[in-house]
Amino acid sequence: ARQDVAALQVLLDRAGASPGVVDGRFGSNVDKALAAYNEITGSNLRSTDVVGIQAALEQSGGDAFASYSITPEDAAGPYVASVPEDYGQKAQLDRLSYTSVTEALAERFHMDENYLKALNPEANFNRPGTIIKVANFGRLVAEPVARIIADKGKKQVRAYNASGKLIAAYPATIGSADTPSPTGTHAVSRVALDPNYTYNPNINFKQGENNKILTIP
Template sequence: VIVDADTGKVIAIQPPQSRLDRRALRRETRLRELGRAPEGDDRYYLDDPEDMARFRRKQLEEEGRVIPPPADEYDPYGDNSVEAYPPAPQDDGGYDNNYPDAPQPAKPGTIKRQPLDEASIDPAQPESPTEQTLPADQAALPPKVGDETTVAPALSLGARQDVAALQVLLDRGGASPGVIDGRFGSNVDKALAAYNQITGSNLRSTDAVGIQSALAQSGGDAFANYTITPEDAAGPYVASIPEDYSQKAQLDRMGYTSVTEALAERFHMDENYLKALNPDVNFNRPGTIIKVANFGRLVSTPVARIVADKDKKEVFAYDAGGRLVAAYPATIGSSDTPSPSGTHTVSRVALDPNYTYNPSINFKQGQNDKVLTIPPGPNGPVGSVWIALDKPTYGIHGTPDPSKIGKTESHGCVRLTNWDSRELAKLVSPGVTVEFVGGPSADDFAQQ
């Protein structure tokens, strides 16, 4: 709508101009001021390729990227492309032969819109390597691998197959990344640093070739097939785990709540990642073949010294010669219930322990003010392992929430995943030293 500036009346209505129209109009006005505007109709028609080529040449000229011919020889409507643009090669229309893989310029022609396939957020079905079935008595061992490699890279919720493969490699080397979930994070960063120290290598997370080579040398493919057994499907499982400790104490066992939870822990995986890796799979049906992490065999070197680093949120295990043999992400105390300081020793090791809740010497949970005995099981407060220290009420133990290790707080103890704590429990014995370094300690708070 064009309005008279003096009277305020509408004097004309024209179709709206695009940004390119307005830019062309400004350039034409400038050329007219310089006395170089063509006679007659000097507009550019956006649907005319020749007009747009002429407009582009003038644009380059104004930007100083093209030297115009002398004014007396310049024809605004003429073909100045020879001076403005050198002739293209006539052999094949491509780039210099020194760059055979360089992308070729598009050929001129009509551009047509093509419909795009609608992307799906569902995880991709993994490729099917040679099927392997593990007997029930080998459930604690890593799965056997097939003849082909890995799984399809497109998994939902941002999980990446190449990251999961790196996590499997780190786990094989004794540097636990916590749950294998196909995601980068602080636990992976810490595990990679520990892996390089344990192996003496200099592996980087971006070194895809090096990661694949190390996988091949340490046990093969990062993933393998596993056949769900009748024992897997049968459980027993509990319907749910209550939050309140008094309700926990009424259960017979703090067991797994599903087949997927049990299998995820067995293969060191995040439960949601296991489901994403196996979409549309009935985990409750014996004989079902699923993809699982091929995490390798457990560390077997005896541990003589443990360091619990509060700042790094990591536990380091050393052999008698002072060599690092294992590292685990950990949750170590909190500001409200800090962990001990100094050096302590392992007093005993208990697998699948009960948990005694005593609010008078520990923390208070909910409205529970009486001593409670919570039955054993992987979903208990201390998971499936208790490595007691010589300092009463403190120890290294498992967890019912493996995906939260290194990301939340504990009630003063050292919390690992159930599988990491079980591995460590088999490597230590009474008398092994546990040194707490960094961060606040319970002794610091006791002195305040």
């Protein structure tokens, strides 16, 4: 993993062109995010332009990394030893909890968990007051969205404003042979925050020996 690549990933994330998790590695998600970034910003940034990346970071919120102090709430959790693979067992849980402080912090800071650990090799993540190095991804893009395209070819979800300008792009796994996604134009009827998942073996795939419809938190 490379910190210069991670810095580029943070820059892309800030602009709403998500490269997936910040892990310091090049890949197709970074390539697609960089193309989206250039479309969003009207620039022509290249992944090898270290000077340009640093300048863009300074203009968009400063250094790619920041210090963070682990809080008592971070350390307390609640955490679980493991999350069961079986959907029937998952459906009996109140929530699908994190299994560790590092898993929770990695998700909060848009980072790969192993990369977070590699950046902080001596850190005691379970001790409140521990100072760690994290991705400085800034504020979320906050602009009204008028149209969303789930692009199966690009494997991206792309959001546009009322003028037709791209304002955000995120990598996505869109459907499969077992759970195909619909094609066509649809209206967003409601927005669900922290949604649960309905497992229905009569419509989609069958997991293990689970033959009934289940609600998974």
